[in-house]
Amino acid sequence: MQQVARVVVIGGGIVGCAVLYHLARAGWRDLVLLERQELTSGSSWHAAGSLFTLTQPNLAAQMQLYSFRSYRDIERESGQPVGFHLTGGISICRSEDEVLAHTRLQSACRRLGIESHFLPPEEAASRCPILDARRMTAALWEEEGGHVDPASATQAFAAAARKLGAVIERQTPVTATRPRADGSWDVETPHGTIHAEHVVNAAGLWAREVGRLAGVELPLMPVEHHYLVTETIPEIAALGFELPQINDNEIGCYARQEGRGLLFGAYEGRCTPWSREGTPADFGHELLPDDLSRMDWNFEQAVGMMPCLATAGVKRAINGPMMFSPDLAPLLGPHPALRNYFCANGVMTGFNQGPGVGKILADWITEGDPGVDALSWDVARFGDWAPGAFTEARVRYFYEHRCERGYPLQEVDAGRPVRPMPIQDRLHEAGAVFGFSFGNEHANWFAPRPGQRDTLTYRQPNWWQPVADEGRRIREAAGLMEYTALSKFEVRGSGAAAWLDRILAGRLPAIGRLTLNPMLTEGGRIAGDLSAARLGPDRFVLLGSDAMQLAFLRRFRRDLPATGVEIVNRSVDLAGLHLCGPLSRDVLTEVTEGDLDSARFPFLSAAEMTVAGVPDVIVLRVSFTGERGYELYMPRDRQARVFDALLAAGRGRGLALVGSRSLMMTRLEKSFPAWGLELSADYTPQEAGLMRHVAVDKGDFVGRAALSAGPVLRERIATFTVDAGADAVWGGEAIFLEGEPVGYVTSGGWGPAVGQHIAMGYVLPDAWHHDAPYTVEVLGRHRAAALQPRPLYDPEGKRMRA
Structure with a gap:
């Protein structure tokens, strides 16, 4: 066995082999992949191998497109057929709301050049004759859909990596990973120890165990997942072409042609975790006992859409474990608690995303940077609050609700609360409707009536007007916001x-x-x-x-x-409060032992002060709302004292509690870009x-x-007002100029002071004209939009400096 390696990749599924190949293609040598049994042991060998590119978020669509297009290349490079079938893909819409969901998806994917078009039911049924057109409202067609053979595709990446000099050791389990002081690793196996500069955990079902060898607990949970393969179906056998990939999101099902029959899979309504404490060391090319009763509802619904299923015989049923993260997205990148230790875990749709994961991780290792905004897949998006009960609750929720549509700014209750804020009860009594981010609860908005929750819609939800009212309170008087999450x-x-x-x-x-x-x-x-x-x-x-x-x-x-x-x-031991609005200084002065006069504490000042008797409160004069404002940070156990004092001082001065959504709407009026929306890698x-x-x-x-x-501008940030009427602009919508897509919306909302729909986004530099006739694609309709070269509200910034 090789004694020294630049990188050791642990795991021989599609992800590990794709990482190895991309590292070798980047010119790195002394690469070793260690596989405990045989390549594709674990989840890869029993995967369905389905491929599609229409998805969100943007990173997933980008990487699935890359993966889709890589299979033909890897077939040529390796000389190994991958069983690639280009069939196109069809997404069924059973309702008008599903049409709206797919309309938003279609618009968002234009950014990457992923084009699709809607088909009327009759045309959808002509392209996929096993579908009953009477059950459809419409269908969305994508050209780049199909499937590959899982075992062949994995072997192709392995073969291509070997051709470039990489070494693959089978029947070589890893028994220990020990860090050295210089950041390198000793990787121990029964056949010897390899000294590696970098380690990649691509261990699939054994990712938790491999992580524990390095002293970290990864937020992952394996669950059982069923699909079945039918006997020959006469309607399919009679066709002169191959059926497209079929997605029926409203019932959580997918299907594709397999021989002269059908491969049919479902995300069952009852999630069944498997091997909670750890994957058995001797588990390999095995399946789990069938329980097709868990698919009953999905199957019954599918028979209505695909009547041929009613009489089809079942050739074989597959029930295998799949490894999921809390949001079902991959865990990628350098682990934040370790040096030179990279994760490539929880890749739910391995053949859709595996080659893309391999490219991202190879770029991260060789260049120190993934080359794209990888936050939605970054292992660092979960903290030590995530493993255990939170992970299981979230995996259960997202698995069992795969057939439900996602809506803008939708919050999920599963697994919460993790870390309640000290004033949680006070805010709850005041009508707060809470959100969740990185383990923290925060108040999104304050409901005027008890018991109100977010309504889920693509248009204007029930909180639209209350949040606008909060924004006007910030503009006209003062708002107090819980501000711990930063x-x-x-x-x-x-x-x-x-x-x-x-x-x-x-x-x-x-x-x-x-x-x-x-x-x-x-x-x-x-x-x-x-x-x-x-x-x-x-x-x-x-x-x-x-x-x-x-x-x-x-x-x-x-x-x-x-x-x-x-x-x-x-981040945890300091709690925060944010006081904003033209009367914020009057309120804060009442409870602060310090001079807040603008001559002595002007805009962008910072100091420690005694506030409400609490010493050493960090006070910053700044506000993302664009008004005069102050951020205050104090020990968590003192937050309630400062909060109560500010509320008391604000009585008679128009002070009101406000939530984070009013902050996000007021910042749009100022054209302030936000992290994760307008700002990212x-x-x-x-x-x-x-x-x-x-x-x-x-x-x-x-x-x-x-x-x-020198600047190489690929895109240019822009703010628009949009004639959206009773609809809303959320983000992801395509921006058009003279009928051609020239950009996309990154975030949108309502300007409470200016009374207009506002969208921020990016357009091509040559298309940036302040007087051009833009449109924004809102729920399939082109709405007139005007580019705003200056902030809509207080463009000189006088109010926040006053």
Whole structure:
């Protein structure tokens, strides 16, 4: 056995073999894949192998498109047939709401050039004659649909990797992974130890066990999943062509032709977890006992749409385990608690996504960056609050509700609460309707009547008007918002300033000041959007997106010097409140032992003050709403005291409780971009309009060389008003100019002060014209839109500086 390797990949399914191949294709050598039994043991061998490209989020669609197109290439490179069938795909719509859902999906996928078109029921049935047109409202057709043979596709990636010099060791289980002080790893097997620079956990059903060898607990849960293969169906045998891939989302079913019969699978209404504590070491090419009764409802519904199923014999039933994360999306990337340890786990649709996963991970390893915004698949999107009960509750929910439509800003209760805020009960009594992000509860909005919850719709929900009212309260008086969820880090030490100056692209603030400061990748794209406050010569506080907490820590630790800088993650121990609006200073002055006069505490000031008798409260004069505002951070056990004092001081001054949705709507009026929407690793500061926060002339910093090479604008950020009427713009909608798609919406909502639908997004640079006749595709209709070159509300920013 090879004693030294640059990378050891653990696991020989489609994901592990795709990672190995892409690393080898990138020119890396000394690559070893270790497989405990035979290639495709675990989930790969019994997968259905179905392929489709119409999906969300954007990363999934992008990677599924890449995977789909890679199979022909890998067949040529490897000389190994993959059983690739290009059939097209058809998604059945049984209701008008499902048509709307697919209309939104169609519009969102235009960004990637994934085109599709709706078919009337009769035409859908002509392309797929086993469907009953009378049961359909419409169907969405995609050209790039089909299927591959799972075992052959996996072997093809393995063969191509071998041709490029990679080594595959079968019958070689990993018994230990031990980190060395320099960040490399000793990977132990019964046949010897390999010293590896990097380790990739692509162990599929054994990902939890392999993770535990490295001392980490991955939020994964295996569940049972059924599909069956029928005997010959005369209606199919009589066809002169192959049926398209069939998706029937409303009943959680999928089907494709298999020989002269049908492969039919279902996400059963009763999720059955398998082997909760760990996958048996001797499990391999085996199946689980059938329980087809779990498919009864799905099958009955499917027979109505595909009558030939009623008389079809069952050739074989497949019940195999599949490994899922809490949101059913992959867990990819460098594990934030380990050095040089990469995850490629929980890939639910392995053959749809496996080659794309291999490319992302290979780029992450070889370039230090995945090359795309990978947050929705990043292993760092879950913290130590996720494994265990939360993971099982979420996996159950998403598996059992696969047949339900997803709606804009939909919240899921399963597994909550994980970490209630200290003032949760107070907010609940005030009518808060809660949301969830990175383990934290937060108030989305305040219902005027007890017991109200979000209605789910693609148009304007029940909270539309209450949130607009909250936004007007912020504009006219004052709002108080629970504000704990942000990531919060304290950076201190004699080398803190020099280190921050290196990793942040903007100028560091003076003592007592705050700057909005991007963090960039080496390639000059946006890795973070941070607020940096300086509380002393060698003491800083950084604040950013809650979802990025572990991703930020991972990046900080990667670049941390050996001495002189200490980073403390205060995201959990510091609670937050946000006071905003023209009367916010009057309210805060009542309870603060400090001078808040604008001459002494102007916009973008930072200080520690005593608030409501609580010492050392971090007070920042800033607001994402565009109004005068203050963020306050204090120990969690003091939040209630400060909250109560602010509420009391606000009586008679028009103070009201407001939620995070009003923040997101008011920021649209200011054209403030938000992380994960307008800001992500998909964009550069030039494209996102952030260059005013970048100090190219300050000296060297991460990403400066790429910026100095000159701007290459692929897209340009833009704000639009949209004539959406009683509908709503949410994000994902395509933007058109003279009938051609030129961009897409990243987020949308209602401007409470300006009284208009507002959309932010990106358009092609050559299509950016402030007086051009744009349209936005809203639920299939082209709505007139006007590009707004300046913020709609207070364009000079006088109110937040007042």
